[in-house]
Amino acid sequence: MTRVGRRRGRPRAAAGPGGPLVVSLVATGIGIVALLASPAAVPTPGAAALAASALVAVLFACNVHAMRRALVAPSMLFLAALAVFHLGMAAPVALGIAEPALWLASADPDLVARAILCVALAVVAYELGCLAGWRTSRARPHRPGHDAAPAATRAPATRAAPRSGPMRRGNVYHSGGLLVAAAGAAAIVANVASIGAGRFLSASYGYALYAATDSRVLLTALYWLLPTSSLVTLVGAHPGREAFRALGLLALVTMLLLWAGDRGGAVSLLSAALVVWTATRGPLPRKLVVPGALGLLLLMPVIATLRQLPRNGLDLEAIAAAAAETSPVSALTEMGGSLRTLVETIRLVPATTPYRVGGSYLDAALRIVPNVGLDKASHEWTDPASLPPNHWITYMVAPWAYASFGGLGFSAIAEPYLNFGLAGVVVYFFALGAALGCLDGALTRAPSRRFLAITAVVFMPLLVTVRNDFHNFLRPAAWGAGIVLLVEHVHGDRRARARRARPPMAIGATEAA
Numbered sequence: 001m002t003r004v005g006r007r008r009g010r011p012r013a014a015a016g017p018g019g020p021l022v023v024s025l026v027a028t029g030i031g032i033v034a035l036l037a038s039p040a041a042v043p044t045p046g047a048a049a050l051a052a053s054a055l056v057a058v059l060f061a062c063n064v065h066a067m068r069r070a071l072v073a074p075s076m077l078f079l080a081a082l083a084v085f086h087l088g089m090a091a092p093v094a095l096g097i098a099e100p101a102l103w104l105a106s107a108d109p110d111l112v113a114r115a116i117l118c119v120a121l122a123v124v125a126y127e128l129g130c131l132a133g134w135r136t137s138r139a140r141p142h143r144p145g146h147d148a149a150p151a152a153t154r155a156p157a158t159r160a161a162p163r164s165g166p167m168r169r170g171n172v173y174h175s176g177g178l179l180v181a182a183a184g185a186a187a188i189v190a191n192v193a194s195i196g197a198g199r200f201l202s203a204s205y206g207y208a209l210y211a212a213t214d215s216r217v218l219l220t221a222l223y224w225l226l227p228t229s230s231l232v233t234l235v236g237a238h239p240g241r242e243a244f245r246a247l248g249l250l251a252l253v254t255m256l257l258l259w260a261g262d263r264g265g266a267v268s269l270l271s272a273a274l275v276v277w278t279a280t281r282g283p284l285p286r287k288l289v290v291p292g293a294l295g296l297l298l299l300m301p302v303i304a305t306l307r308q309l310p311r312n313g314l315d316l317e318a319i320a321a322a323a324a325e326t327s328p329v330s331a332l333t334e335m336g337g338s339l340r341t342l343v344e345t346i347r348l349v350p351a352t353t354p355y356r357v358g359g360s361y362l363d364a365a366l367r368i369v370p371n372v373g374l375d376k377a378s379h380e381w382t383d384p385a386s387l388p389p390n391h392w393i394t395y396m397v398a399p400w401a402y403a404s405f406g407g408l409g410f411s412a413i414a415e416p417y418l419n420f421g422l423a424g425v426v427v428y429f430f431a432l433g434a435a436l437g438c439l440d441g442a443l444t445r446a447p448s449r450r451f452l453a454i455t456a457v458v459f460m461p462l463l464v465t466v467r468n469d470f471h472n473f474l475r476p477a478a479w480g481a482g483i484v485l486l487v488e489h490v491h492g493d494r495r496a497r498a499r500r501a502r503p504p505m506a507i508g509a510t511e512a513a
Helices: 017-037 045-065 074-087 090-095 103-105 109-136 166-194 199-201 206-212 216-235 241-259 261-280 285-307 316-324 330-334 338-348 357-364 389-395 399-403 414-420 422-443 449-467 474-501
Strands: none
Touching: 017 109, 017 422, 045 074, 045 090, 045 109, 045 285, 074 090, 074 109, 074 261, 074 338, 074 422, 074 449, 090 330, 103 338, 103 357, 109 338, 109 422, 166 199, 166 216, 166 241, 166 474, 216 241, 216 261, 216 449, 216 474, 241 261, 261 285, 261 422, 261 449, 285 330, 338 389, 338 414, 357 414, 357 474, 389 399, 389 414, 414 422, 449 474
């Protein structure tokens, strides 16, 4: 017997728990909103932290097993980062395995509990968005002549196969990315030469370096141009020497970012590189991913400790002592400090500062083109409420840090709350989850190298927004996509013109001397 009405050849939605999970998530979200609306019913910070951590763990396990999502899928990486940077301190403190930071010990427990409930609400909305994105994402047939990156499910091409069509275009990204990286390195060398190597090396890390030297070109090249070019190079690399060359550049840029103190940028770069590697060569084994993540958790607090040492005290003995005092728990508690900005935002908005009603997103969009949208220097940002969110929270909570070019960062959950309150948190994370869920599906359909490169250079700053604001996302994302298109247009067209200028030789003909 044949079934009537079934369409053959049409792919079905991805397997998963479906309805029961959606109903459970909606009920959980309604319960969280009810708790937030009733101050008397707010649980203790410890209970809220443990409940939110359990929720994240259950959803993560469900996505890996029931939904069959890879550990390094964009949606999974963002969920993991969201949980680590907002629950990394609260959960160990609730379990009694870590001491609370000074700000956490002195904060209002009700505010901390409300902030943790906001984290759980964001996770619920994000998971619902991911489920919607995964369900609506359908496999599409590959278009002939489409510039596709080598999918992990395809058989690898043999060495004897000619490099034509998609593979030739891929080499354009590799060589063009190397040229952009060379330009970034030249800009760094020129800026350091103008500063003076001795003065540059004697300055401190981070904000002290920025305050003591005119290092704008260096910071732009190091924190944006080199990471972007390394991802473009990796996208276009073929197996063999090109892949080793791309991985070497990626490792070098990561080490430079860690040396400069931009640990968040290094983690975001490696995460975007994992997305590229998975889309082109298949997922890495879990026996490599899990130890690598644990090693990174151990390395980050070591770097944080070494950054606080004076330059004349940095030796092998100090490095060994810093390594001996670190643990994954200390790394989690340090990264979990992003919860502070959410707690302070809930305290200040709308009691002290009104909702911005999308103002921070509009300001970030106006800053895509440098200096566009700026007022005269004497009038720009005189009102603290007009500052970018990461500067605003530092000015309001730690003015001494703001005066010395310091900063607290920000939070992916605090910014939609700053603009629209709880409704903004729900809508923003549902939309973000749906977008990343659709992206997960698109990356499994042999995407073009252009799509993969743009995805990588946009996802890298998006991951930074977990602990910062949209001002740190829109401009690098837009300019990174522009770099990809520029490399393809300029470098690709130049190579194509050079090939057309050489007429094909007839069989048996000899080349003129």
